[in-house]
Amino acid sequence: MKRLAMIAPALMLATALQPAHAADKPKQPVPIEKTKLADASQKLDPARGYIAMSDHQRVFGTFLRVPDDGTMAAYRADVDKAMAKAKKHYASALETWEADVKAAAQLKQPAPAKPVEPTEQTLGVMVPELRDMVTIGPMFIFAKDANSFTYLHEVKPGTYVYYGGLMPMPSGALIGACTCMGTVAFEVKPGVVTDLGNTLNQQTEIDPRTVAMTGKPADVKLLEKLRAKGPTAGVAGLPQGWDVVPAELHAYRKINNYYGVFVGRVGAIPGVLAYHRDKVVDARTGQELPDPLITSRQKPKL
Amino acid sequence: MMRYYARGAMVALALGWVAAPVAAQEQGGTPPSAPVPSMPRLDFVETPEIAATYDKYFYFHRDANTLDEAKADITECDALSSGSSIYLGGDQMLQTQMIVQYGLAGGVGGAIGAAAADAIFGSAQRRAQYRVNMRNCMGWKGYQRYGLSKDLWDNFHFEEGNGRKKEEVRLVALTQQAMVASGPKPATKELGQ
Numbered sequence: 001m002k003r004l005a006m007i008a009p010a011l012m013l014a015t016a017l018q019p020a021h022a023a024d025k026p027k028q029p030v031p032i033e034k035t036k037l038a039d040a041s042q043k044l045d046p047a048r049g050y051i052a053m054s055d056h057q058r059v060f061g062t063f064l065r066v067p068d069d070g071t072m073a074a075y076r077a078d079v080d081k082a083m084a085k086a087k088k089h090y091a092s093a094l095e096t097w098e099a100d101v102k103a104a105a106q107l108k109q110p111a112p113a114k115p116v117e118p119t120e121q122t123l124g125v126m127v128p129e130l131r132d133m134v135t136i137g138p139m140f141i142f143a144k145d146a147n148s149f150t151y152l153h154e155v156k157p158g159t160y161v162y163y164g165g166l167m168p169m170p171s172g173a174l175i176g177a178c179t180c181m182g183t184v185a186f187e188v189k190p191g192v193v194t195d196l197g198n199t200l201n202q203q204t205e206i207d208p209r210t211v212a213m214t215g216k217p218a219d220v221k222l223l224e225k226l227r228a229k230g231p232t233a234g235v236a237g238l239p240q241g242w243d244v245v246p247a248e249l250h251a252y253r254k255i256n257n258y259y260g261v262f263v264g265r266v267g268a269i270p271g272v273l274a275y276h277r278d279k280v281v282d283a284r285t286g287q288e289l290p291d292p293l294i295t296s297r298q299k300p301k302l
Numbered sequence: 303m304m305r306y307y308a309r310g311a312m313v314a315l316a317l318g319w320v321a322a323p324v325a326a327q328e329q330g331g332t333p334p335s336a337p338v339p340s341m342p343r344l345d346f347v348e349t350p351e352i353a354a355t356y357d358k359y360f361y362f363h364r365d366a367n368t369l370d371e372a373k374a375d376i377t378e379c380d381a382l383s384s385g386s387s388i389y390l391g392g393d394q395m396l397q398t399q400m401i402v403q404y405g406l407a408g409g410v411g412g413a414i415g416a417a418a419a420d421a422i423f424g425s426a427q428r429r430a431q432y433r434v435n436m437r438n439c440m441g442w443k444g445y446q447r448y449g450l451s452k453d454l455w456d457n458f459h460f461e462e463g464n465g466r467k468k469e470e471v472r473l474v475a476l477t478q479q480a481m482v483a484s485g486p487k488p489a490t491k492e493l494g495q
Contacts, residue, residue: 180382181442209434213427260385263435265442278442294378298385300469 060137425463441495
């Protein structure tokens, strides 16, 4: 803590000296394309993070970003705004209800249900855990050859969690299977490429029934054949100045099934992730990770 | 502030040791408390026709289990498994998100198409997805699966192909499932995950 106290003032000064500019407008994650690097319409941004993923065929994966102070501040601002609006509606709904109750009493009819007071959970504000979610693939390949397909995606630096092979639909739903019952997280530092290779696809547990319902039963054999082809790594064809580091995976706890999809998990990875039955174990320390409160995405019918 | 934390703290956050910022969106309301339900009947005479339906009609049991542990396990698995979004356009929060991002067309168009598909195809698929998720979740928790005749199964289970059952109905059923899951070891054959 003493060291932190010494570093903090220097860092605060450095931040204060940065000009306030268009970085205030949040940048969206974007796939990096080789042709765009070639004509300089895309370039390495030292303030942005880069995630690389590859495999022997087209793949895709969805990642959550662990909330930081900025995420929480944005969340609280959204909650305050929504709550102010909801409270106004509630106040007028309450007035209407009181009048309706009086009218019902006069007509000797049952009183209508009282309006429910808004709470933070009923406002419909996106939870912090889902903000900055990003899906990489299956489109917008960065590089491909006879043996592998590689993706390169620009993101906000931070800690990312693998949420599973989930594909977003135009309607806003995700389809596929989440790694809700155990997964991995990795840090994405600014200015370098964090390379996942095909580790995530190799390590996610294959459930034949889930595969049958999200694809075809025969896909299980195809998945096993794919895995037998072994690891892929690196990003071919990056220009000078792009550094690639392998992702350092850490065990991560269970996550809610926010999108009502099939439930899966990343399989045990020696030295990283283990399980005591369903309890997720950080194999780096041997500690069981505490489960979060898992709740249904459905509203209860009281 | 997060930026100034040492790397160790960043990893700690990633490992879920800071519970508050990542609390899930809890559902409002408290279900009414129910009287202690009765232990369901599990004995029946197996026929080939009944055995052919064990993919749909089964229950879970684990040795050396307590009622509280079983309740916690079944509640967690049910929470992960319920509310399948197969063919649906996602829940209200996501619809709002889509409308904000893509304009009204993004939300409404998606909702209409998806709702139509869902009305035609959704119910059976939703029930099947629930079963797959329950089998995997309970399986990873170390539970064995046992077959049951449909009429006995109906006494303490629910199916939600088209909307959530009332909370008090669910509470009784899940409690009875937990009683069975922590009760006497079944004499019938283990079916595997």
